[in-house]
Amino acid sequence: MFRKCATELIFLPLILPDVDKILYLDTDVVFLRPPEDLFDLFPSFDDKQMISMTVVGWRYPTKGIPIFKGGLNSGVVLMDLEKIRKPEIDWMNRTLSIVDEFQTKLELGDQDILNVYLNRHPEQIYQMPCSWNFRFGHCTMGGKGRFQCPPARTDGISLIHGNTGTFHLDTFMKFKTVYDTFINFNLTTQQPSELVQILDINLQWVDSDSSLKSPCSAFEDFNDMMMWWPKKVLLP
Missing domain, CATH: 3.90.550.10 (Spore Coat Polysaccharide Biosynthesis Protein SpsA; Chain A)
Incomplete structure (x- = not known):
């Protein structure tokens, strides 16, 4: 078992x-x-x-x-x-x-x-819907250039699932970055709207450094999918 x-x-x-x-x-x-x-x-x-x-x-x-x-x-x-x-x-x-x-x-x-x-x-x-259980395979398992969760492109990613340790692997930096951003955010000293700004900056940081590995970076609209709901819910 x-x-x-x-x-x-x-x-x-x-x-x-x-x-x-x-x-x-x-x-x-x-x-x-x-x-x-x-x-x-x-x-x-x-x-x-x-x-x-x-x-x-x-x-x-x-x-x-x-x-x-x-x-x-x-x-x-x-x-x-x-x-x-x-x-x-x-x-x-x-x-x-x-x-x-x-x-x-x-x-x-x-x-x-x-x-x-x-x-x-x-x-x-x-x-x-797959957008409620988005996993690394949605970026990697469809073959080159094939995204495995089309609803996320129209409705955003609702929940990210770091199965098989993805939140802690340097080979999946977009997933790790989302996890690290949330785990390090302090709701007692920071405003919820700040989370949106920090998450956006951190995802862009992954894109700006070619040494950072993330299969999801192959999809230009991936950050938009990640940011869809945080922006909609947390920004005034």
Whole structure:
């Protein structure tokens, strides 16, 4: 199994019996847009849809398991716990049976379990826009000059996900710069509008130094995608 507690998400309907809906996040994410906007996707679910995740968009790493389409990423998950707890869904029995069936192949814990489950119950997923779970692969996995998250070009990047340690790698400086900018910003002494200016300057700094590596720099409008929501939300 991927990590200790990597299957915690599966047990949330039981752990939180009085909660109807939840947003589950990996710890390596940075919101560029208000989180409540993501929660507002729930009304878009139809009667059967109860989970929302983004499609990976490139080759899924775990082999030997059935997956939903090209695979789903569990770094950002909306769950309608009220629907999941319905007796006819039989959530715990069905998910735990997947663990029993594929236990030697579930390299990514809850993500693999959810992929197998939603492969078998595709009517239960509402596909989350990739802009709400933007990963380095959106810049690198499409081949040269091919951007993997078109919605981000029209609506901006809402959340950046530093999976596989991307926030701490000098080979992905745009991601690292966003993380460092947020982690070093002091809300007790600085105004929110200052964050926009600092982030903009820092992203331009990456572009100005050819020694700094960032695959996302290949896309001229990438900074605009990153700055879209901070400017819209934080500037007067």
